[in-house]
Amino acid sequence: MKMLINVPETVVSDALRGLAAAHPELTVDVQNRLVVRRDAPVADKVGVVSGGGSGHEPLHGGYVGMGMLDAACPGEVFTSPVPDQMARATAAVHSGAGVLHIVKNYTGDVLNFKLAAELAEDEGIDVRQVLVDDDVAVTDSTHTAGRRGTGATLFVEKVAGALAEAGAPLDRVAATARKVNECSRSFGVALSACTTPAKGSPTFDLPPGELELGVGIHGEPGRERRGMMTAQEIADVALDAILEDLPPGGPVLLLVNGMGGTPLLELYGFSSHVQRILGQRHVGVARTLVGNYVTSLDMAGASVTLCRADEELLRLWDAPVRTPGLRWGC
Amino acid sequence: MEAVLDAAFFRRWLTRVTAVVEREATALTELDSAIGDADHGSNMRRGFDAASAAVDSEPPDTPGGVLTAVGRQLISKVGGASGPLYGTALRRAGRALGGEPRVSAEQLRDALGAAVDGVRDLGGAAVGDKTMLDALVPAVEAYGAALERGADLAGALDAAAAAARDGAEATIGLRARKGRASYLGERSVGHQDPGATSTSLLVAALADTAREAS
Known part of the structure; x- marks a missing residue:
């Protein structure tokens, strides 16, 4: 590689x-x-x-x-x-x-x-x-x-x-x-393995027609391998897993996170399916962030994170921040 | 002639381990990429290189001093889970050996027992969880049993090395319940645990060091 x-x-x-x-x-x-x-x-x-x-x-x-x-x-x-x-x-x-x-x-x-x-x-x-x-x-x-x-x-x-x-x-x-942690749930998918500099080759073997469901962020294999799915099908699986476990309550913060090797064009498309499914399931989305924020080197794929947010959490989320990776309000 | 367990013995062990880890780093990383995150070999190499350098630059004059110094380097240079776990194991073993310039085979047994306790306390794993304990615990038991039977140091360490190797190989059939491999569930079965494998290398190096001296 x-x-x-x-x-x-x-x-x-x-x-x-x-x-x-x-x-x-x-x-x-x-x-x-x-x-x-x-x-x-x-x-x-x-x-x-x-x-x-x-x-x-x-x-x-x-x-x-x-x-x-x-x-x-x-x-x-x-x-x-x-x-x-x-x-x-x-x-x-x-x-x-x-x-x-x-x-x-x-x-x-x-x-x-x-x-x-x-x-x-x-x-x-x-x-x-x-x-x-x-x-x-x-x-x-x-x-x-x-x-x-x-x-x-x-x-x-x-x-x-x-x-x-x-x-x-x-x-x-x-x-x-x-x-915040207790109110948050995530689910990730990999379309490719990632390559660590020390190893120089992909950390696991993922054939072209398959994807890995339920991956973490360290290039470790996930829990299940399936034939390739559409963005909409992936969004369904991810949200099924998340919503089954997310405490009930008000609106959510949504992070549609790229693993490092998936273009923003695809991430925004994926995010549109996530948003639509959340709408169908009557989950209000208060804030959305789409991009590569918690990555896994060059892995292709994405994760979805939802956080049930009350007024206080939303106010803290909106507060000014000035860092290389996240910046608003100042 | 029976090997003498002095500071020089444990320094020779360290030299041997450093070379073995260097030689086996790629293989350890391969095992780790199957069920972990593909860094065990490079982490172990970084740790033992640092430990060798530290011990060479300021050689401790007791067995306990050597093991404690190695443990401290592993904790401060390796990271990951293996750094704190191996580092704690060696520091506990070093502390158990105290400040004596030479220790007995029985004292080594107690130090190995202290290492096991250290790993258990920090990591919370048990035998059968597919971790380094699956090689370390049988090794320590085999060593103690061999001494009971009247084996000499080299013989007892050979028994320990064989038990560690068997224990590491037996992890192939186990499902991981601790560490990163546990996330794979049933898919962790069929792969040898990298931590148990490196533990068996460390124990084998002890046996080789004793045989070389006797």
Whole structure:
């Protein structure tokens, strides 16, 4: 597989140098693998930190900035960062108001953030953790590592960031972040496997006439393989899985997310089917976001995330945000 | 001559493991791409390269010191699940060996037991979940049983290596219940677990180090 890289070993560092050059409003520590708001720590503000393997860009480094994350720690491709990175990020954004860790539910991320929280607490920093586990494709949470964190991570980071920016205390930021996760559900499909730089070839074999339903964001195979379906049929399957599990309530935030290798033309078309089906099922869509936000390298495919949103969540969603990957209201 | 379990022994083990991981990295990554995310080989290589460099630059003078240093490097350099799990296993083993310059075969047994406890505490997995524990637990049991029967260190470690290899191979028939492979459900059956496989390599390297010395 051809890639726009020099060598696999430096892809993450090279990308961080590029991010630094393009975004002087961020402090990028290439050596220690940290992306931090230039004005951190912001006085009296709860720090919001996330991190995870690289390959999901713009997640997480692209969401560092006013109104969202204070810092992100990128790991190797699809590999959780290490506790030292997370602890350093936590110290860099700690103003005295405590720090929230937003962690996607993967064994590696959970273990490393757990060790990092212990390190930070040894330094006297008050840390809370919110686990994102929105992927309904994982139906058997008892006999697995639990539901994966996917598209809802964007919602959690945006809402927690907005609330922290507004000056809310740590416990409230953490509680609201948890609420966003509890109100969110996602389902993803892959039309192709992705190719990690280290391996150089697709992570699994997906024949031309088939697709994979219920994939995560790490190029891992999903739960079921079927013959190729139309966008409308895929939207039906995804929404069946999501709506069966989504708590009832008011309108939703909708994310139609590209996995990295599907053109926006297709994503918007797919989104039209999603919107229409939601209309038929009397689910009101309050806000829609279409694009590549939580990606899986060059994988073709998409995921749908819905979040039941009350007035407060919508207000926080609409609050100004200025990051490389998400920007409005300012 | 019976191998002596001193700092030099564990440094030789580290050198051997680093070379084995280098040689097997592609194979480990292949196993991981079938049921995981295709990075186990490169992660292990990065971790043991860093551990070797750290131990070479400041060589600890006790077995416990070597294992603790390796564990610390794995935690701070690897990431993923394997970094914290292997790192915690080795740090616990190192702590169990304490500050003695030479340890006995029985002390090694207790240290291996501490490593198992560390992995269980942090990861929450049990035998049969298709994880590194499926190689580590039988290895530690076989080692203890061989010592009971009066085997010497090399003999007991050979028994441990065989049990680890068998345990790793037996993961082929298991359905994963922890880690990323668990998301595949029944589709994880039929593939050997990468973590159990790397564990069997680490144990085999212990046996080889002992045989080389005796």
